[in-house]
Amino acid sequence: MPGKTAANFLRRTPPFGLLDEQALNRFVEGLTMQLYPAGAHILQQGSPPTRELYVIKEGLVRLYARTPAGQDQVLDFRSAGDTFGFLSLGEGERLEASVQAVSDTVCYVADGASALKLLEDHPELQEYLLPRYYPKREGDLPRANIALGAPHEGGERVLFTTPVAELARREVLAVRADTPAIEAARLMSTHRVGASVVVDEIGLPVGLLTNTDLRDRVFVAGRDPAVPAGEVMSAPPLAVQAGDFCFEALLKMLGHGVHHLLVLDGERLAGVVSSHDFMVLQGTSPLVIAREIEGRTTVEGLAASSRRVKSLVSLLLREGAGAGTISRVLSAVNDRLEIRVLELVLQTLGPPPLPFCWIVYGSAGRKEQTFKTDQDNAIVYRDPADEREAAAAQEYFSRFAELAVDAFLRCGFSRCQGNFMASNPEWRQPLRVWKRSFSDWIRNPTGDAVYQAANLFDFRGLHGDLRLAAELKGHLLQALRGQPIFLKAMADDTFAHRPPLGMLGTLVVETAGEHANQLDIKRHCLMPLVNIARLFSLECRIAETSTLERLAVLAGVHPVVKTDGTDLAHAFEFLSLLRIRHQHERIAMDLEPDNFIHPGRLSSLNQHALKQICRLLTKIIVEIQRKYSETTRI
Numbered sequence: 116m117p118g119k120t121a122a123n124f125l126r127r128t129p130p131f132g133l134l135d136e137q138a139l140n141r142f143v144e145g146l147t148m149q150l151y152p153a154g155a156h157i158l159q160q161g162s163p164p165t166r167e168l169y170v171i172k173e174g175l176v177r178l179y180a181r182t183p184a185g186q187d188q189v190l191d192f193r194s195a196g197d198t199f200g201f202l203s204l205g206e207g208e209r210l211e212a213s214v215q216a217v218s219d220t221v222c223y224v225a226d227g228a229s230a231l232k233l234l235e236d237h238p239e240l241q242e243y244l245l246p247r248y249y250p251k252r253e254g255d256l257p258r259a260n261i262a263l264g265a266p267h268e269g270g271e272r273v274l275f276t277t278p279v280a281e282l283a284r285r286e287v288l289a290v291r292a293d294t295p296a297i298e299a300a301r302l303m304s305t306h307r308v309g310a311s312v313v314v315d316e317i318g319l320p321v322g323l324l325t326n327t328d329l330r331d332r333v334f335v336a337g338r339d340p341a342v343p344a345g346e347v348m349s350a351p352p353l354a355v356q357a358g359d360f361c362f363e364a365l366l367k368m369l370g371h372g373v374h375h376l377l378v379l380d381g382e383r384l385a386g387v388v389s390s391h392d393f394m395v396l397q398g399t400s401p402l403v404i405a406r407e408i409e410g411r412t413t414v415e416g417l418a419a420s421s422r423r424v425k426s427l428v429s430l431l432l433r434e435g436a437g438a439g440t441i442s443r444v445l446s447a448v449n450d451r452l453e454i455r456v457l458e459l460v461l462q463t464l465g466p467p468p469l470p471f472c473w474i475v476y477g478s479a480g481r482k483e484q485t486f487k488t489d490q491d492n493a494i495v496y497r498d499p500a501d502e503r504e505a506a507a508a509q510e511y512f513s514r515f516a517e518l519a520v521d522a523f524l525r526c527g528f529s530r531c532q533g534n535f536m537a538s539n540p541e542w543r544q545p546l547r548v549w550k551r552s553f554s555d556w557i558r559n560p561t562g563d564a565v566y567q568a569a570n571l572f573d574f575r576g577l578h579g580d581l582r583l584a585a586e587l588k589g590h591l592l593q594a595l596r597g598q599p600i601f602l603k604a605m606a607d608d609t610f611a612h613r614p615p616l617g618m619l620g621t622l623v624v625e626t627a628g629e630h631a632n633q634l635d636i637k638r639h640c641l642m643p644l645v646n647i648a649r650l651f652s653l654e655c656r657i658a659e660t661s662t663l664e665r666l667a668v669l670a671g672v673h674p675v676v677k678t679d680g681t682d683l684a685h686a687f688e689f690l691s692l693l694r695i696r697h698q699h700e701r702i703a704m705d706l707e708p709d710n711f712i713h714p715g716r717l718s719s720l721n722q723h724a725l726k727q728i729c730r731l732l733t734k735i736i737v738e739i740q741r742k743y744s745e746t747t748r749i
Contacts, residue, residue, distance in 0.1 A: 117143065117146050117147070117148045117223055118143065121143045121146055121148070121172075121223050122139055122140060122143045124172060124223070125139060125142075125143065125170070125223075126139065126334070127330065127334055127335045128170070128196045128330060128334065129196075129300060129326070129329050129330055129333070129334050130239075130240050130300070131170075132333075132334035132335075133237075133239065133240070133297075133334075133340065134237065138236065138237065142225065142229065142233055145225055145226065145228075145229035146223045146224065146225055146229075147223075147224050148172070148221065148222070148223055148224070149221070149222050149224050150219070150220070150221050151174075151176075151216040151219070151220045151221075151222065152216065152219055153216055153217065153218050153219050153220075153419075154215070154216065155215070155216045156213055156214070156215050156216075157169070157176065157214045157215065157216060157220075157222070158199075158210055158212075158213060158214040159210065159213050160180060160181055160209075160210050160211065160212055160213040161209050161210060162209065162210050163209060163210075164208065164209075164210055165200075165227070166200070166226075166227030166230070166231075167200055167224050167225060167226055167227055167230065168198060168200045168224070168225040168227075168229075168230035168233075169198060169199050169200050169214075169222045169223075169224055170196075170197075170198050170222060170223040170224075170225075171193060171194060171195050171196065171197050171198070171199075171220060171221075171222055171410075172195060172221040172222060172223055173195055173219075173220065173221045173410055173411065173412055173416065174194070174195070174216060174217070174218050174219055174220025174221060174222075174407070174410060175192060175193070175194045175216075175217040175218045175220065175403065175406060175407045175410065176192070176193050176194075176199065176214050176215060176216055176217060176220055177189055177190075177191070177192050177193075177214070177215055177217050178190040178191040178192075178193070178199065178212050178213070178214055179212060179213055179215065180211060180212045180213070181213070190212055192217070192403065192406070194406050194407065194409070194410045195409075195410035196326075196330060199214055200230070217403060217407065218407045218419065218420065218423075219416065219419060277360065277361045278357065278358055278359065278360060278361075279355055279356075279357060279358075279359050279360065279361050279363070279364045279376075279378055279388055280357035280358065280378060280380075280385060280386070282361060282388050282392045282393070283357070283378040283385060283386030283387060283388045283392070287311075287312050287384065287386060287387050288302060288303060288306050288308050288310075288311040288312065289311065289312045289313075289314050289318070289320075290302065290311045290312075290313055290314070290324065290344055291313070291314060291315075291316075291344070292313050292314070292315060292321060292322075292343060292344060292345030292348075293343050293344075293345065294313075294343065294344045295340070295341040295342070295343065295344070296324070296329060296333050296338075296340055296341070296342050296343070296344055296347055297340035297341060299311055299324050299329075299344045300329050300340075303324075303326070308387075309325060309326050309374065309375065309389055310323050310324065310325040310326070310374075310375040310387060310389065311323070311324050311344075312324075312352070312377065312384070312387065313344050313345055313348045313350075320352055320377060320384055321345070321348075321350060321351070321352075322345065322348035322349055322350035322351065322352055323348060323349050323350075323352045323375055323377070323387075324344050324347065324348045324349070325349065325374065325375055327374070328347050328348060328349055329347070332347035333347055349373070352375075352376075352377050353367060353371055353373060353376050353377070354376060354377035354378070354379050355367060355376050355377075355378060355379070355388070356378075356379055356380070356381075357378050357379065357380045357385045357386075361393065362436070362440060364376055364388055364393075365393055365401065365402065365444075366440070366443055366444065366447065368390060368393075368402060369401060369402070369405060369444065369447035369448065369450075369451070370443075370447050372405075372451060372454075374389055374390040374402075374406070375387055375388070375389050375390075376388050376389075390402040390405075390406060401427050401430075401444050401447070401448055404420060404423050404424060404427065404448055405447075405448055405451045407420050407423075408420045408448070408451045408452050408455050409451065409455065411455060412459070413459070414456065414459065414522045414525055414526065415525075417452055417455055417456060417459075417522075417526050418525050418526045418527065420452065421452055421526040421527045422527065424445065424448055424449065424452070425486055425702060427444060427445065427448065428441060428445070428486070428695060428699050429699070431444060432695075432696070432699065437688050437692065438687075438688045438689075438690075438691030438692035438694075438695055439663050439687075439688055439691070441485075441691075441692075441695055442482060442483045442484060442485065442691060442695075443482055445484050445485065446479065446482040446483070446484045447482075449479070449484055449488065450577060452526060453473075453475070453523065453528075453577060453578070454577065454578045456519060456522045456523060456526065457473055457519060457577075457578045457579075458578075459522070460515055460518045460519050460522065461515075463518065464511065464514060464515055464518070467496070467508075467511055467512070467515070468504065468507040468508050468511050469496045469497045469499060469504065469507075469508050469545075470496065470497045470579065470580040470583065471494055471495065471496035471497070471512065471579045471580060471583070472494070472495050472496070472576045472577075472578070472579040472580050472581055472582075472583040472584045473492060473493075473494060473519075473537070473576070473577050473578045473579050474492065474493050474494070474495060474574045474575065474576050474577060474584050474587075475491060475492050475574065475575060475577050476491045476492075476493070476535070476570055476571050476572075476573045476574040476575075476660075477489075477491035477531075477535070477570055477573060478491070479491050479492070480573040480574045480575050480660050481573050481645070481660050481661050481662055482660070482661050483645075483661065483662065483691070485691075485694060485695050485698055485708075486695075486698045486699070486702060486708040488527075488528055488529075489528060489529045489530065489531050489532070490520060490523050490524075490528045490529065490530055490531050490535075490536050491531055491535050491536070491570065492519075492520075492523075492535075492536055492537050492542075492577075493535070493536075493537050493542035493543065493571070493574070494512050494515070494516060494537045494542070494543045494544075495544065495545070495546055495549050495583050495584065495587055496508055496512060496544075496545055496546070496583070497545065497546060497580070497583065498545045498546050498547045499545060505545075508545070512537075512543050513540070513543070515537075516536070516537035516538045516543055517538055519537065520536050520537060520538040533570070535570055535571070546583055546586065546587060549587055550587065550590045552567075553568075553571075553572075553587070553590060553591050553594055554590075554594050556568045556601075557594050557595060557598050557601045558598070558601070560600060560601045560604035560605070564604075565604050565605060565608050568601075568605070569605070569608065569646070569649070572591065572649070572653070573649065573660045574587075574588075574660070575660050588658055592656040592658060595653055595656050596656070602650070602653060602654060602743070603743045605649075605650050605653060606650060606739050606740070606742075606743040607743070608646070609643070609646040609647060609650050609736060609739055610736055610739060610740045612638075612639075612642055612643050612646055613643060613732075613733060613736055614639060614640055614643050614728075614729035614732045614733055614736075615634060615639040615640070615729065616726070616729040616730065616733055620726065620730070621726075622634060622714045622722075622725065622726060622729065624714060625711075630711045632713060632715065633711040633712060633713055633714075634711065634712055634713075634714050635710050635711055636690060636693060636694050636697070636710050636711075636712050637694060637710035638710065640690050640725070640728065640729065640732075641687070641690050641691065641694065643732050643736065644662065644683065644686060644687055644690065644732055645662050647683070647732065647735055647736070647739070648662045648665040648666055648669070648683070649665070650739065651665070651669050651673045651675065651676060652665045652668075652669065654673070655668075655669060655672050655673055657669065657672075662687055663684060663687060663688075666680050666683055666684050666687070667680075667684075675735060675738065679731065679735060682731055683731070683735075686728040686731060686732070689724055689725075689728065690725075690728065693712065693717075693721070693725075694710060694712075697710075697712050698710075
């Protein structure tokens with residue numbers, strides 16, 4: 116019997132949060148808890164209806180129907196807090212859809228008698244729950260036909276060729292900001308949508324009200340269900356243009372951790388697109404894994420989700436995604452996973468004694484992660500007011516970092532060989548100490564200082580009070596003013612890491628050992644390019660950390676990038692894709708992914724492109740050396 120755990124979960128889950136304690140406890144008494152491993156069919160199309168009510172506690176399921184042509188048409192995806200079942204079917208009817216666990220899924224299950232009794236005693240729940248029992252029929256899914264042209268049937272570039280307008284739901288449910296939240300929930304249930312657009316007095320969109328908003332800001336927060344929708348909506352609403360391709364909308368969803376976007380035609384509202392729409396479009400999606408991650412309640416569950424992240428690369432490569440897109444998708448999904456780990460650690464330890472921000476740097480900070488990802492993280496927290504507060508912060512964040520780093524390790528993020536992790540006390544400091552360290556590295560650029568700056572200056576805030584990361588970034592950019600000695604030290608470091616180009620323009624490879632005749636494409640090709648973009652960004656005091664974003668901004672302000680910026684961006688895409696494909700091939704052969712490629716095994720065209728890139732990088736690095744040599748003489 117699930118007992119108190121189930122009661123606590125349902126109390127936070129609409130519409131069960133509307134029940135009084137006696138009714139909730141009576142319903143919980145009839146529940147059982149079932150575990151369904153990934154891939155298991157919970158309900159099978161064509162079977163007699165079971166009339167059970169399933170409430171998903173953890174995991175993700177898909178509802179799909181087998182068409183007469185033998186194809187699987189995805190109808191819906193449901194995750195933690197969602198329900199499914201088929202109570203409304205008649206005696207002689209058969210299930211018209213299957214329900215399958217996408218990931219390991221835990222459900223609370225009420226038998227048909229208990230579920231019907233609940234609805235009889237509380238008819239106010241029927242409009243919220245009953246529509247969710249029906250499988251969505253073909254007429255309800257005018258966009259589902261797109262899924263039949265998805266990658267499974269040759270639409271290899273569906274994400275990159277489909278305008279988001281073709282996917283968006285045009286009949287948008289709109290509610291006024293003064294509409295009671297419970298009334299909005301009823302309308303959303305009746306129309307079977309996960310979000311409504313909140314509009315002002317003249318009909319302009321001012322926010323989105325989602326099922327998550329209702330759960331977290333009404334039921335979990337214990338607020339009056341009659342609270343106005345405008346007080347609990349998400350605002351301002353994120354939007355994309357109707358002509359944008361689907362992958363741009365998908366990246367925006369991943370980057371902001373949302374499940375709905377407004378679709379605009381200029382300034383006019385053209386519809387709403389949801390994460391569910393992308394799941395139907397592809398049959399699978401990065402959003403499936405992101406949503407699965409959000410529903411995980413244990414590190415073990417997150418570790419299982421982390422192992423599925425690698426499968427995203429196969430999907431994206433098949434659809435023709437560029438390296439920049441693949442890295443951004445991987446980084447966005449990894450961000451969701453890391454944030455969920457940190458949330459679980461906070462639940463374990465309780466609230467921190469001071470506001471803090473978890474920051475990431477290196478490839479994570481630049482959003483350039485691939486398969487082989489280690490940990491590069493740190494903690495910056497608000498300056499303590501006194502010694503007592505400082506001691507409490509040190510004790511808490513030491514334990515926090517220890518638990519987080521261990522959890523990341525269990526999720527497949529290896530330890531940083533240079534120990535650039537929050538578990539190292541050096542990288543777990545109050546804001547004033549971080550500012551002092553940054554200033555010291557810039558004023559006294561020793562070898563160690565340059566090494567630390569090259570790692571840590573590519574940081575971004577990931578979780579917590581992001582204002583702390585923003586303040587530290589502002590301090591860094593200000594501290595760089597008038598510091599030619601530091602910039603020369605960074606330039607010297609850039610010159611020390613040149614591409615592997617020999618005297619006759621040939622590629623220099625390892626001559627002996629395990630990697631004989633191979634080339635470390637990350638160390639000898641990608642990192643020189645990353646170093647160039649970082650140096651130019653420090654020169655111009657640009658806040659961006661991603662190499663491609665840096666080049667885009669520098670194109671308007673830096674003389675070298677004005678001339679060679681397009682070639683550098685193409686070079687970064689080429690090198691990154693070469694690396695990703697190499698790692699993907701090794702994983703397919705059950706080998707550990709690495710960065711060593713065989714130049715001799717590349718096509719003649721790719722060999723030529725690689726040599727051209729090395730010549731371009733060498734030319735720019737020589738220009739950098741010349742510039743800073745002249746600066747020193749002056």
